[in-house]
Amino acid sequence: MTPNGSSGTIDNMMTNEMTASVYLAHPYTKSFNHAIYNRVLDTLERLDVTTYAHDLYAEDFNPNLTVRELGFDESEDSQVLKYAKELMASDLLVFVHPNWWGQPPAILKGWIDRVIRPPYAYDYPPEIPAGDPPLQKMQGKRGIVFNTSNTPEERENNYFGDPLESIWRHCVFGFCGIEMSHRRMFRIMADSDDATRKRWLDEAENVTEEIVRTGQVRKKP
Amino acid sequence: MTPNGSSGTIDNMMTNEMTASVYLAHPYTKSFNHAIYNRVLDTLERLDVTTYAHDLYAEDFNPNLTVRELGFDESEDSQVLKYAKELMASDLLVFVHPNWWGQPPAILKGWIDRVIRPPYAYDYPPEIPAGDPPLQKMQGKRGIVFNTSNTPEERENNYFGDPLESIWRHCVFGFCGIEMSHRRMFRIMADSDDATRKRWLDEAENVTEEIVRTGQVRKKP
Numbered sequence: 001m002t003p004n005g006s007s008g009t010i011d012n013m014m015t016n017e018m019t020a021s022v023y024l025a026h027p028y029t030k031s032f033n034h035a036i037y038n039r040v041l042d043t044l045e046r047l048d049v050t051t052y053a054h055d056l057y058a059e060d061f062n063p064n065l066t067v068r069e070l071g072f073d074e075s076e077d078s079q080v081l082k083y084a085k086e087l088m089a090s091d092l093l094v095f096v097h098p099n100w101w102g103q104p105p106a107i108l109k110g111w112i113d114r115v116i117r118p119p120y121a122y123d124y125p126p127e128i129p130a131g132d133p134p135l136q137k138m139q140g141k142r143g144i145v146f147n148t149s150n151t152p153e154e155r156e157n158n159y160f161g162d163p164l165e166s167i168w169r170h171c172v173f174g175f176c177g178i179e180m181s182h183r184r185m186f187r188i189m190a191d192s193d194d195a196t197r198k199r200w201l202d203e204a205e206n207v208t209e210e211i212v213r214t215g216q217v218r219k220k221p
Numbered sequence: 222m223t224p225n226g227s228s229g230t231i232d233n234m235m236t237n238e239m240t241a242s243v244y245l246a247h248p249y250t251k252s253f254n255h256a257i258y259n260r261v262l263d264t265l266e267r268l269d270v271t272t273y274a275h276d277l278y279a280e281d282f283n284p285n286l287t288v289r290e291l292g293f294d295e296s297e298d299s300q301v302l303k304y305a306k307e308l309m310a311s312d313l314l315v316f317v318h319p320n321w322w323g324q325p326p327a328i329l330k331g332w333i334d335r336v337i338r339p340p341y342a343y344d345y346p347p348e349i350p351a352g353d354p355p356l357q358k359m360q361g362k363r364g365i366v367f368n369t370s371n372t373p374e375e376r377e378n379n380y381f382g383d384p385l386e387s388i389w390r391h392c393v394f395g396f397c398g399i400e401m402s403h404r405r406m407f408r409i410m411a412d413s414d415d416a417t418r419k420r421w422l423d424e425a426e427n428v429t430e431e432i433v434r435t436g437q438v439r440k441k442p
Contacts, residue, residue: 106331
């Protein structure tokens with residue numbers, strides 16, 4: 001365990017003083033999502049980053065938010081509390097999931113619904129009027145999202161409007177105060193060959209290392 | 222039961238020849254979402270529309286798509302098959318849910334993941350290349366989405382990018398061939414008074430009736 005890393009000081013940290021939470025949401029254990037997840041975990045281990053790793057399907061996570069969790073009381077589910085505390089202790093959050101209907105799989109959507117909650121990731125103290133933005137409590141953290149998709153980029157952006165971009169960058173990260181984030185959609189999975197997949201895994205490793213070390217990904221020349 | 226209504230002929234139907242599927246996704250039984258759901262069901266009953274009504278929380282729906290459901294085999298879950306067959310037998314689909322993170326609650330996201338699937342709502346016959354749009358099998362159906370939100374319209378549209386609009390209009394309805402749809406976000410729930418809520422319920426009734434009778438909602442003068 002490391003102390004809460006949300007104070008915005010991680011630019012000056014050694015990588016072995018960092019903590020990460022890494023989440024995988026895919027039901028098939030031989031999926032490319034699993035390969036990305038494992039490569040991310042290997043990279044963080046090489047960099048001496050303390051890591052909370054969660055394969056949500058393997059952990060049989062229940063994504064249905066409860067009535068009690070609608071309010072400000074603590075969740076009655078110890079797993080939700082554990083995830084929320086790990087989240088707040090992490091400097092880096094990594095999510096690996098396929099693009100299903102322009103959204104994460106339900107198991108990860110429910111993780112967002114249940115775990116990103118007051119008084120952890122954000123809060124609404126009484127002085128904040130209804131409809132106003134909340135108190136952001138994830139400022140200074142860094143986010144990475146790796147997605148897989150079978151939709152061509154042109155159709156994703158121009159027809160579907162790439163809702164995953166808004167969802168992660170604004171609705172989740174931005175809402176809670178995370179400004180440093182990187183998202184990469186690997187596509188087209190269905191007809192990708194072994195060489196392409198190997199290159200994608202190398203890219204996932206490089207992105208993870210760059211975000212850990214500098215908080216950003218350098219543009220390729 | 223009615224025959225499959227996807228042939229685009231419902232403009233000429235009597236309302237008592239129509240079939241609807243109506244879904245609710247909210248855990249709190251006294252929520253405004255429940256009030257909308259009940260008003261929609263009352264309206265459809267008044268119009269003699271045969272209706273499949275599903276309160277997903279009350280039915281304890283499991284939203285986690287299985288490995289088997291990743292492929293083209295039939296789901297092993299009889300509830301998923303039942304929903305899928307009702308969906309294809311319905312001329313009108315109505316979804317009632319709050320805006321959680323720019324997306325539906327996980328229980329409804331998982332309904333989309335598991336129920337809108339081949340060979341029902343869409344299909345990929347072998348001749349369609351990977352990455353191409355599927356065979357759309359919901360053409361001619363009509364869709365209504367009622368949402369509740371605590372986010373002001375300006376912030377929803379200009380900061381979050383209103384991902385629910387893309388998700389329903391393009392990623393779900395458009396993907397499967399549904400062109401006639403209407404979506405209404407009621408806001409701000411948290412500080413709405415009784416008179417406003419009564420007006421919103423009347424609007425939900427009017428929208429439902431107009432979509433049933435004509436397939437579209439008239440602009441107010």
